[in-house]
Amino acid sequence: MLALIPLFIVLPMLGAFLIPLVEKLFKKGSSTLAVIIATASLSLSIFALINRASYPFIYKLGGWAAPVGINLVLDGLSALLLITINFIAFNVIIFSVKYMDKFTSKAAFFALLFLMLTGLSGVVLTGDLFNLYIFLEIASLASYALVAFGGESEEFEASLKYAFMGAFASLTILFGIVLLYCLTGTLNLALLAQIFRTIGINSVSTAGTPAIFLALALFLTGFGIKAAGT
Amino acid sequence: MAIYFLCFLLFLIGLFGIITKKNLIKMVVSLVVCEYALNLFIVLVGYKRGGEDPLILQNMGERLSVDPLPQTMVLTTIVIGLALLILLVALCIRIYEKYGTLDITEIKKLKG
Known part of the structure; x- marks a missing residue:
């Protein structure tokens, strides 16, 4: 297997x-x-x-x-x-x-x-977080083209609006990924989970706490727009 | 620290352009500005003051090098951004053929 x-x-x-x-x-x-x-x-x-x-x-x-x-x-x-x-x-x-x-x-x-x-x-x-972003972009780009399939004016309009929303959502997700890399120094999902379990998200003493919440908000915005678009 | 804020300001300028501009080409350009601000941010994350290129050479001794991983990430992001740009510009061309205008407020066949 x-x-x-x-x-x-x-x-x-x-x-x-x-x-x-x-x-x-x-x-x-x-x-x-x-x-x-x-x-x-x-x-x-x-x-x-x-x-x-x-x-x-x-x-x-x-x-x-x-x-x-x-x-x-x-x-x-x-x-x-x-x-x-x-x-x-x-x-x-x-x-x-x-x-x-x-x-x-x-x-x-x-x-x-x-x-x-x-x-x-x-x-x-x-x-891997960055690999996730790449695969998400592959799926998104193919779906923008699929929305435009048919070649009438309505399809192009829908595809353009979807593409703008989706592209901005992808940028937000990438911003969150880079922030997490900046904070933890790793992109591996399992290692990230381990690091956050040891330092704790809610502990005020952690130096990068506001940045963690910023990354969380960026992920929420990005994946939220993606989900709303699809 | 100020350089990160300037980078974020560039991102916000792009966002402002996407929201307020009415011409489709200007919106596409604003999206690209947004994306390049993010590319700049990724490179800044990996940068160290006085760092050298991240190559492993023989008898190089102790030295400070910049982080190579964000640089590879930027390469990948630029390629993805190029694919997105091509798709958007192609859509703009077809929309101009169909609607005869690039004004986003005129393109409203889907409305209601």
Whole structure:
């Protein structure tokens, strides 16, 4: 199971880049490929839920250990969220095989959808704050483009407004992440939790207490706008 | 300390531009100003006065170096910001084709 964890990110990204290529070369088969990849991703997340006896799985990217490298962490929450995301994406893809026929470029739609799936799986799996920001931006950029899909004036207007709100929310989240890095000197989520457990958020004696609350407020603003936009 | 406040002031100038300007291009420019203020802040977090470049060389002895991690973060943020900028400008072009204006108060087909 441990070696399979990057597949949650690699598989949708492979789909995102393979589907337009297949469409270009063979003029058809993009829907079939999309359904196959979505099924594989869904069965992989079910397999992750079956193996729940030996949680948490920690995959070290590039073989570097925690304080230096970036981890992918699969625990109970991320397995539950992964199965939710993949189940919804699977249903969306099954539905859009027929539905997207009235639009011109089905392959572009599937590519954007898989790119968003990549970002969402990454957000759920990652164990590093800055990596979370990157995956969030991948998902956001793909969703701005998906909102504009269709090419009428209403879609562009909606996409532009969503993009402005989402971009500002991303900036706020990044500000909070940098503040936390400035205070603690680490970006690893597990290490951050450990540090905050030892120094305590509410203790007045801690030098960086107002900054912690500023970071908290920035996270609340950023993720709040993101949630309101979606 | 004052430099952090100046950096935050730059961020606020960008925010002011996003809120008050009516031209879409000016709003995009304000968003980019906001983002670059944040990039500046990230670099400032890793900066140490008198620090050298963070390279490990042979027989270098004891020396102070700047924090390399925020610099890599800034590189990544700039690339993401470029992708966002391209998307926004492309949207602005298509909106100008459809609506014939860049005034945000004129673009209100979705209203009500």
